[in-house]
Amino acid sequence: MNDEIIQSAPHDLEAEQAVIGAILFDNEVLFRIGEGLQANHFYDKVHGWLYDEIARLIHKGSLADGLTMRDKIKNHEGMKEIGGVKYLATLMANAGTSANAPEYARLIIDLSTRRDLMRIAEEISKEAKDPPDGKTGTELLDNAEEMIFNLAETGGISSGFSPFSRSLTSAMEMAASAFKRDGGLSGVSTGLIDLDKKLGGLHPSDLLILAGRPGMGKSALATNIAFHVARNYKFEEQNGVRKTTSGGVVAFFSLEMSADQLATRLLSEYARISSSSIRKGEIQKDDFDSLVDAARELNEIPLFIDDTGGLPVAVMAARARRLKRTAGSLDLIVVDYLQLLTANARRNDGRVQEVSQITQTLKTLAKELNVPVLALSQLSRNVESRNPPKPQLADLRESGSIEQDADVVMFVYRPAYYEKEPERGTPEHEDWQIKIAPIYNVAEVDIAKQRHGPTGRVELTFEPAFTKFGNRDTTGREKDIQQ
Numbered sequence: 001m002n003d004e005i006i007q008s009a010p011h012d013l014e015a016e017q018a019v020i021g022a023i024l025f026d027n028e029v030l031f032r033i034g035e036g037l038q039a040n041h042f043y044d045k046v047h048g049w050l051y052d053e054i055a056r057l058i059h060k061g062s063l064a065d066g067l068t069m070r071d072k073i074k075n076h077e078g079m080k081e082i083g084g085v086k087y088l089a090t091l092m093a094n095a096g097t098s099a100n101a102p103e104y105a106r107l108i109i110d111l112s113t114r115r116d117l118m119r120i121a122e123e124i125s126k127e128a129k130d131p132p133d134g135k136t137g138t139e140l141l142d143n144a145e146e147m148i149f150n151l152a153e154t155g156g157i158s159s160g161f162s163p164f165s166r167s168l169t170s171a172m173e174m175a176a177s178a179f180k181r182d183g184g185l186s187g188v189s190t191g192l193i194d195l196d197k198k199l200g201g202l203h204p205s206d207l208l209i210l211a212g213r214p215g216m217g218k219s220a221l222a223t224n225i226a227f228h229v230a231r232n233y234k235f236e237e238q239n240g241v242r243k244t245t246s247g248g249v250v251a252f253f254s255l256e257m258s259a260d261q262l263a264t265r266l267l268s269e270y271a272r273i274s275s276s277s278i279r280k281g282e283i284q285k286d287d288f289d290s291l292v293d294a295a296r297e298l299n300e301i302p303l304f305i306d307d308t309g310g311l312p313v314a315v316m317a318a319r320a321r322r323l324k325r326t327a328g329s330l331d332l333i334v335v336d337y338l339q340l341l342t343a344n345a346r347r348n349d350g351r352v353q354e355v356s357q358i359t360q361t362l363k364t365l366a367k368e369l370n371v372p373v374l375a376l377s378q379l380s381r382n383v384e385s386r387n388p389p390k391p392q393l394a395d396l397r398e399s400g401s402i403e404q405d406a407d408v409v410m411f412v413y414r415p416a417y418y419e420k421e422p423e424r425g426t427p428e429h430e431d432w433q434i435k436i437a438p439i440y441n442v443a444e445v446d447i448a449k450q451r452h453g454p455t456g457r458v459e460l461t462f463e464p465a466f467t468k469f470g471n472r473d474t475t476g477r478e479k480d481i482q483q
Contacts, residue, residue: 009115011043015104020051021095022104024065024088027058029101037105041112046078066092113151120147142314146368149321188248188331188372191228193471194458198447199408202229202332202372206451207363209338209402211377211391212412213384217443218376219257219336220265220467221412225374226250226334227266230303235329248331249302251323253316255340259305265467266303270294274465302327313341313361320365330371335362337376338402356401363405377402379411389418393448409449414462415439443469 019037022029039055042048053072057064066088073079073088124144131140187201202208202225212218232247254262268275271294273287283291304323306316316335324330335341343357359375366373379395391411396402403409416439422428443462447455461470 009043009118010111011115012107012111013044013047015107016042016044016047017091017094019101019104019108020047020054021091021093022098022101023051023054023058024069024092025095026098027064029098030055030058032098033102033105036109041109043108043111043115046076046082049076049078116151120144120151123147138312138314142318145318145321149325150368188229189232190225191232192225192458192460192469195445195460198454198456198458199450200453202374203407203452204370204372205367206372206407207359207366207405208372208374208408208410209377209396209406210374210410210412211379211396213379213389213391215417216412216414217462217467217469218412220462221443221445221469222334222336222374222376223252223262223265223467224269224469226252226303226332227269227301229332230301231298233302233331242328244329244331249323249327249329250304250332250334251320251330252303252305252334252336253311254305254307254336255309255311256336257307259307262305262307266298267291267294269466269468270298272466275467276465310340310342313343313358316341317361317365320369324369324371330369333365333369333371333373335373335375337378338362339378352401356405359401359405363407388415389413390444390446391448403449406449407451408447411446411448413444413446415442415444442472 019029019033023033037051039048039052042051050069050073054064054069057068062068066085069088070085073084079087124140124147127135127140127143135143187199187203187206189196189201190199210218210222229248230250233244233249234246235242235244237243252262257265264275264278267273268278271287271290273283273290277283277287278291304327306319308315320330320333338358339355341358343354343361362373362375377396379391383389383391383395390413393403393409396409416436419432419436419439421436422432441461441463443460445458445460447458449455459472461472462468463470
């Protein structure tokens with residue numbers, strides 16, 4: 001046969017043998033290699049199994065050498081076929097030097113990546129020639145980008161099944177992180193103390209829906225949270241990988257407001273100057289100096305805004321993946337608001353089906369990128385016919401899919417909004433002032449659904465001049481959102 005025909009995929013068995021042998025000879029080599037090398041990177045599946053077993057022993061604090069591994073390989077069919085204990089002795093006899101082991105590990109990962117790229121290219125080519133289920137070119141492109149992103153992020157095309165022990169380790173790491181962190185949060189802090197207590201912060205892979213009628217301040221609340229997360233961003237480097245320790249990098253998809261409007265709102269909040277005054281130019285020199293100082297301080301925060309209107313949800317997902325790659329990290333995605341996203345729905349599909357596709361994509365994206373997705377949603381007019389007009393789950397527009405796919409559903413409500421101001425100087429205005437005084441700065445967030453925790457109401461403060469939410473103080477004083 002022609003050598004080109006029988007040639008196998010890119011691999012280097014000698015490099016794999018050298019790495020395993022070096023680790024058996026000196027267990028410290030595993031820590032020099034780092035966590036980048038995984039069992040699935042090995043071309044020879046027996047090598048992959050052997051590496052995984054050795055690594056597991058070492059991470060447990062046990063010794064992994066020829067003697068301790070001898071009993072483990074006795075009943076493994078793959079090891080029996082290639083020589084069993086004799087093969088183990090050969091690996092140790094031909095072990096690569098500890099100094100060269102990291103280089104061999106990088107070579108194994110590189111070859112694995114090339115093999116996966118070949119598989120992806122073949123799958124892309126096959127689907128492009130004969131699209132499955134009548135998928136459009138845009139859908140195929142999104143699938144291709146998702147596969148390449150997963151390869152870049154995880155070092156594999158698909159994670160597939162995961163041993164429970166690995167999931168258990170992740171759960172314990174999350175618990176340890178929450179235990180060490182101030183406030184005991186396992187998720188990203190919103191900066192709102194009582195809301196954090198209810199939610200435990202914003203958790204990776206969760207889809208959170210924040211809904212409300214126009215004028216309730218849902219965009220303002222989402223902006224406040226995004227700003228707090230970005231402004232408190234801290235990280236540390238671990239083996240060349242950036243790990244967030246506080247706050248986070250935020251992607252804000254503002255489909256309703258422009259990026260300039262959003263920036264003006266943030267400046268107003270931070271400098272405590274009315275956004276209306278900023279827009280009209282009704283500010284003094286001291287105010288302008290304060291704005292300049294605020295802009296200088298906020299210039300470096302990792303808050304990325306995309307204000308493309310009518311954005312297809314698949315394009316939004318692709319841009320979020322790209323941001324995570326280029327920024328080195330992504331810790332929160334905010335979508336304002338989900339009814340303004342579009343989907344590749346078929347012509348006969350109704351709006352409910354389209355929204356269902358959008359929420360499913362947002363939930364999938366949250367799991368894929370392992371970040372919380374906070375999506376805003378409009379409510380139907382049914383709220384207005386209720387007294388008091390407090391929202392319920394049934395008020396969500398196209399509520400079936402939104403309620404089903406969301407891990408958390410929250411409603412924001414401001415009672416003062418519905419108390420319209422009468423003409424000044426009239427008896428009615430005096431009555432209104434008495435009635436409005438105790439509720440003027442009051443806002444409520446009702447957690448109507450939470451898959452992993454309690455539901456209930458949280459009271460906040462709201463300052464209309466700065467579109468700013470804050471923590472409610474039981475003493476009656478107002479507290480700003482923790483900066």
